[in-house]
Amino acid sequence: MSRTIMLIPIGGGVGLTTISLGMVRALERQGARAGFFKPVAQLRLGDQGPERSTAIIKNATNLTPPDPLRMHYAESLISSDQRDVLLEEVVARYQQYCSQDDVVVVEGLVPTRRSPWANRANIDIAKALDAEVVFVATPGIDDAGQLRERVEIAQSNMGGSKNKQILGVIVNKVGAPVDDQGRTRPDLSEIFEGSELQTHASTDSILKAFKHAKLPLLGCIPWTYDLIAPRVQDLVEHLRASIINEGDIKDRRLRSVTFCARSVPNMISHFKPGSLLVTSADRPDVIVSACLAAMNGVEIGALLLTGGFEPDESLMDLCKPAMDGGLPVLLVETNTWQTSLNLQAFNLEVPTDDPLRIEQVQDYTASHIDEAWIESLISGSERKRKLSPPAFRYQLTELARQANKRIVLPEGTEPRTIKAAAICAERGIARCVLIGNPEEVHKIAEQQGVTLGEGVEIIDPEQVRENYIAPMVELRKHKGLTEVVAEEQLEDEVVLGTMMLAQNEVDGLVSGAVHTTAHTIRPPLQLIKTAPGSSLVSSIFFMLLPDQVLVYGDCAINPDPTAEQLADIAIQSAESALAFGIEPKVAMISYSTGTSGTGSDVDKVRKATELAKSKRPDIVIDGPLQYDAAVMENVAKKKAPDSPVAGQATVFIFPDLNTGNTTYKAVQRSADLISIGPMLQGMRKPVNDLSRGALVEDIVYTVALTAIQSKQLD
Missing domain, CATH: 3.40.50.10750 (Isocitrate/Isopropylmalate dehydrogenase-like)
Known part of the structure; x- marks a missing residue:
């Protein structure tokens, strides 16, 4: 028998799709067979469909949720006093598509001026599906106490504490910047300079306010800018921009916007990784400066030229190395002022065709939903659970955190490896050791907009190499290894990292992003050798x-x-x-x-x-x-x-x-x-190889595997 959880928003702009995605992912992590159902499609003004939540779930998971009823059809039934017919169709679709799932997440309707009947419909649908209710709220301009009062009013409107079907509340967008109307206004651009953006309720204050509330707090999702970084191609579609140079238009993401109206020396600090630089097409000084920054390794998000006329061809030839390096260059017909207004109207919701961002939203949201509560939802299920991919990845990161191991990455100046090390530190997956010149490592990290925190250690091979000559000679003396040959072999960072592992200074090694499998495995086979009882690797x-x-x-x-x-x-x-x-x-x-x-x-x-x-x-x-x-x-x-x-x-x-x-x-x-x-x-100690085409996430999960292996060998 399926258990049905209906997410009912308290007000607008609560990020209902985000919570639906997070709920499905949290259930998948526990090995549950999750279902999703949006009873009635609710499109934004100007949106041509398909319905966003259902489309994202279809694209990002292996679920096949039913298509929701069209809003116009639902409204026609309600206006003609055929609410029962609407509910019967909702139940029929639910039974047809969701009855075999362990837990079904039902996404309610958002009350708007165009849909004043949404609250009543949510209550009716919850009753018709015998659904348990979870409210979804966002603080807006309220403090934690005012937020709690709003939630309790919503509970009262559905029967109060007597209604045992109301399970609790999930609070989203905690700490988001908001204007004086309570609307979330991400400070993505200098457009917002002068706006009174402010945050009100904090995570700590909300946890404190709901500690003795009538309804339990089932999730508290902090706001983060990382989840709203759109692709350059999303901006192209929004602005209907012409493409002068495509570059990495599908992969680069925008994290800030700078209007280049000042002199170049006063703008250089804004030439940052992920920055959208907006300038009039008749500013060759800005164009050349941006391209110089790109040629020096700064991964600028894109260069957007306004005014409708293309820059001089000879200027573009001068900037060709930057464009060959992936810098997208766009052109719009509007002037800079009109372009700024168009940018303010840019929809920062997750596109249905952006799997990387959807994955990030799912994982981030799921990690802030009460795990014990999710487990309680499926504890009565008798279906044998398979270890799903989300459950496996989640288990990897959790086991790696518990292991708390130190993993060496010999390819310390490789950009993907540096990003992966930063992610591992941020998530607590492992303490990574990068082998490489510290200045070069920090420069590459800065060019990519990566912050190397306390969980990442950088070891300069020139400073430590001689420490491993004698131990290496001792390990290979039966093969006649001399100090001269050992010193020469230690010039190879993979060999150096292997010696660190052999000396128990690190717990595991991951390499292969730029080296062959043989290059990665040969030193460990010579210096680490196989585990007791193992005849082969x-x-x-x-x-x-x-x-x-x-x-x-x-x-x-x-x-x-x-x-x-x-x-x-x-x-x-x-x-x-x-x-x-x-x-x-x-x-x-x-x-x-x-x-x-x-x-x-x-x-x-x-x-x-x-x-x-x-x-x-x-x-x-x-x-x-x-x-x-x-x-x-x-x-x-x-x-x-x-x-x-x-x-x-x-x-x-x-x-x-x-x-x-x-x-x-x-x-x-x-x-x-x-x-x-x-x-x-x-192997006697864990060593793992990467594909040379490995993505950053591939490296992260391989580091997690290595940390877990090390724990198992303790």
């Missing part, structure tokens, strides 16, 4: 499918393992899966299932299966299995009806590197899913 990838996480091994290290090695890889992979919350059901993959095939390749898999079972009878292992028999229940019933693994495998062991690497990349690219790894298994 292998790897796994965590494949984040829409509804669960699977483990693939070995897809990165061993080209053609023997049956004995394949058995060890299966055992290592099962243990890794279990350590990260995945129930291991190991499928030994081959081109045939059971006894149907013959040949040396399938015989190897058959022998490996028998060896693995004899070594670890406590692990559920079966093979040989074809991939479709391992993953699809209907195929499993035909090909392997008696298998304890077929149709429900969570760990897939491939017979060789060619098969494993090809399969993981085919699945990843064809299904457009995220994979985390490779994570190395069998």
Whole structure:
């Protein structure tokens, strides 16, 4: 039986879509099957659809919520006294699409001048769906005490404390800058200079005010500028701007706006990463200065030229290196004053097609919703939960925080690595050590707008290299290593980082953003060696499918393992899966299932299966299995009806590197899913390799994996 939670706003501008996204993510983190339902579409003035919340949920999750009823249709039923017909249709859609979910998040209507009937409709829909109610509010210009009074009035209007269906309140946009009308006005631009932007209730004051309130506080979401940074392409669409140079228009985000009306020396301090520089097209001094800043590594968001005429071609040729480096240059017909007015009208809501920003909003909001309350919503569910991708990622970061490990990143001057280190420090995932010249590291960080806080340490290799010569000679003396050769090898930061790990100065190592797998793994194999009881080093990838996480091994290290090695890889992979919350059901993959095939390749898999079972009878292992028999229940019933693994495998062991690497990349690219790894298994200390195409988030999660591995080896 589904449990239904209806989010009902107290007033307008509470960020209802944000809370809906956060609720769904918080439920997914707990392994629940979450549902979402918006009964009636509520489009903003001028919005052509589709309905924003439903579209975002469809695009950002594996959920398929029903399309909401059109507002015009709902209003026609209400105006013709057919409210019961409206409610029946709402219930019918709910039953058709949401009845199998553990918890369904229902998003209510926002009361506006165009929809004065919204409050009444919310109450009726909540009753019709037998939904429990959670109010969503924002402080606006109220202090914490006034906010609490507003919430209690809303509770009173729905039956007061006698109504046990009202569960509590989530307060959003805490600490947001607001004008004297209580409207949220993010200080995105100098446009707002002189406006009396102010904040009222703080997180601490709200927590204190609701400590003994009639309704419990279920979430308190602080305002942050990081979640409102639009892409340059969003601004292009809003302004209907012409594109002089596309650059990184799809990836760069805007965090501030500067109107370049002063002399260049008085504006240079505003040439910052993420800044939109607005200037008249007849200001060549500003254009050249902005391009010089870009060529010096400052990742300016975009250059917006006003006035409608393109700058001189020779000037653009002079600035070509900056544009080749990714600087977007835009042109609008309006003058600077009209452009400033148009910018004020820019909608900072999350676009339906911006997956990165949606992901950030979901994770941030979910992290500020009471975890114990979310757990209580699904505690009575009898459905067996799968470890969903959001639950897996959340578990990674939580376990890494608890581990509190120190991880070395030898590629300390690589921009993605620097960003990842800052994120790890900010989230408390690990204490990262960057190897590199401190001045260069700080310069690259500043150019990217990255702040390296206390959780990031920078070690200058020139200052410490000689400290590891003697220990390295001692570790490799059986190979005849001399001090001269050791000093030469320590010029390589990966070797230096490996020695730091060997000397127990750090707890793990992550590399590979600019180095090959062999370059990353060779020094640890020589200096760290394998763990006791491990005959080899292998790897796994965590494949984040829409509804669960699977483990693939070995897809990165061993080209053609023997049956004995394949058995060890299966055992290592099962243990890794279990350590990260995945129930291991190991499928030994081959081109045939059971006894149907013959040949040396399938015989190897058959022998490996028998060896693995004899070594670890406590692990559920079966093979040989074809991939479709391992993953699809209907195929499993035909090909392997008696298998304890077929149709429900969570760990897939491939017979060789060619098969494993090809399969993981085919699945990843064809299904457009995220994979985390490779994570190395069998090392005495954790070392992990990155793909050279790794994104910043890939590095962050690999650091988290490494920290958790280190904790497990303690």
